[in-house]
Amino acid sequence: MTKSAVVVASLALAGGTATAAHAQETAPAAPAYVTLSVLDPDGAPVYAKPDSSSERYRVDKAGTKERIQCSTTTTPSGARWFRIYDSHPVGWIWSGHFASLENPPKECFPR
Numbered sequence: 001m002t003k004s005a006v007v008v009a010s011l012a013l014a015g016g017t018a019t020a021a022h023a024q025e026t027a028p029a030a031p032a033y034v035t036l037s038v039l040d041p042d043g044a045p046v047y048a049k050p051d052s053s054s055e056r057y058r059v060d061k062a063g064t065k066e067r068i069q070c071s072t073t074t075t076p077s078g079a080r081w082f083r084i085y086d087s088h089p090v091g092w093i094w095s096g097h098f099a100s101l102e103n104p105p106k107e108c109f110p111r
Contacts, residue, residue: 033067033085034105036098044097048089050074050081057091066093070108083108 038044041062048055050072060066069085080095082105095104 033069035065036068038062038064038066038097039099040097044093046091046093050092051076068105071105072108074109080104
């Protein structure tokens with residue numbers, strides 16, 4: 001390979017790498033949570049697990065804004081449950097207490 005061919009190949013490789021690195025830097029990250037408001041007039045119970053037979057921590061009133069981290073249908077009933085973002089201990093709310101979503105939050109337990 002000639003000296004000029006090596007220079008051209010090096011520049012092409014550097015340009016491709018820089019473009020790929022730039023694309024990674026500018027790609028938007030998935031949000032850590034989505035905010036949803038409780039619509040059920042009776043409120044939304046918060047449970048220890050995605051199952052209404054687990055320990056109930058509290059009931060959040062209608063209008064309460066919840067930060068939802070993810071959702072799952074891997075539950076005894078197969079119903080969709082939402083995990084509350086940054087909740088200690090971990091809290092779960094049944095999705096039926098919120099407006100229907102065209103695109104639910106990301107899956108908590110991807111397969």
